[in-house]
Amino acid sequence: MFRSNVRRTIDPSKDTQFSDAWIVLAVILTAVGVATDSRYLTIAAMLLLATIGLTWLWSRLSLRGVSYERGFSEIRAFRGETIELALTVRNRKPLPLTWLTARDVFPQELPVAEKQLQANPTTNMADFSTFWMPGPYQNVTRRYLVDCVERGFHDYGPVRLETGDPFGFFSRHKLMPQTQRLIVYPQLYTVADLRLPAKNPFGEAQSTGRLFEDPLRTVGIREWQETDSPRRIHWKATARRQTMLSRVYEPSEEQQVMLFLNVATLERHWHGYLPELQERTISVAGSLAALAADLRLPAGLTANGALPGSDQPIRLLPGRGPNHLVRILELLAAVTPFATAPIEQMLLQEAPRMPWGATLVVVTAIAHDDLLATIVDLAAARRKMVLFTLAKEPPVRLLNGVTVYHLPHLIDDLIAPALVQEGT
Secondary structure, rough: OOEEOOOOOOOOOOOOOOOOHHHHHHHHHHHHHHHHHHHHHHHHHHHHHHHHHHHHHHHHHHOOOOEEEEEEEOOEEOOOOOOEEEEEEEOOOOOOOOOOEEEEEEOOOEEEEOOOOOEEOOOOOOEEEEEOOOOEEEEEEEEEEEEEOEEEEOOOOEEEEEEEEOOOOOOOEEOOOOOOEEEEOOOOOOOHHOOOOOOOOOOOOOOOOEEEEEEEEEEEEOOOOOOOOHHHHHHHHHHHOOOOEEEEEEOOOOOOOOEEEEOOOOHHHHHHHHHHHHHHHHHHHHHHHHHHHHHOEEEEEEEEOOOOOOOEEEEEEOOOOOHHHHHHHHHHHHOOOOEOOHHHHHHHHHHHOOOOEEEEEEEEEEEEEEHHHHHHHHHHOEEEEEEEEOOOOOOOOOOEEEEEEEEEHHOOOOOOOOOOOOOO
């Protein structure tokens, strides 16, 4: 069963190929026939005028009751999958259509099996033309296979329908401006593909019932205990009451995972990016979000890439509702390739806003010194840090207190990937 079928009709505008010379010819034939009392010329003139009138009326009625529908077997797919596209033309009138041309607008990134897309350089889209001959009250459906080879939000439409009379004297067309969207998620890896441990992939699990305390969220004070660290002492309250008092922090029972995706594939993100390396990094982030959902861990996403038409980085707070993973995958599907800011800068901005028990997971294609230094500083501040890197070489510096997963096997087949410059 196909979903998201579109049935759209607007008032058509006329585009005639008819020449006034035909009417002039009919008048001349009539005049000559009457003057010479030629029955054959008069009949020929009358037939020509009748043909002109009938073809004009045919073209006027040709697009009435005609609809064009586009349906996908799935409106969401993963990169590498193939879905079915059904195009249906319906003719809801007794008048047949001897010819109908549908020129649809398709994304040029997604090829159609056994069909050639004609690229349109002015729109960065592609034209997909089909020819139809629906009879009276006939529905005609054609099915095509679409290869989802590129992640993203892909729009289909508008479509331009053109038809006319059988002789081609008159033609009419109508434009259906609405569009449909096909969302292609990044490809997801399994735990075996990522070579993660089957137990505690995000680091050592905390004991059941243990409370995490967030030192940035003080909810009260209590008497000082010998086991309290100096950082816990509330010095102002101690001075007022002349007795040692300690802060009481807000507890958090739930382990959370916050993914920090670095879309940059070069140390200086404004130099450009490596498309396939970036795609695989995004796939790792999506795979970890799916893994967190399987483990019933609330997961969120922060990325230094923006959504189309926006210059703001992506930020989605942790959650685990039924549609939360879908929301993360949609953000990853739409994320643009150029970084809006260094990921280490976003780490420093977002980490204080996260609960103290949250696990901060950094996913990056490169692990340069500035990023590693930021991760080490956060780990030294007792933040739970996990690093996933696709770099060819592991981090050169020692990352104390950081769980590191080095994933060079995911890019072993990449040979001299092409660099795309910013702004191209």
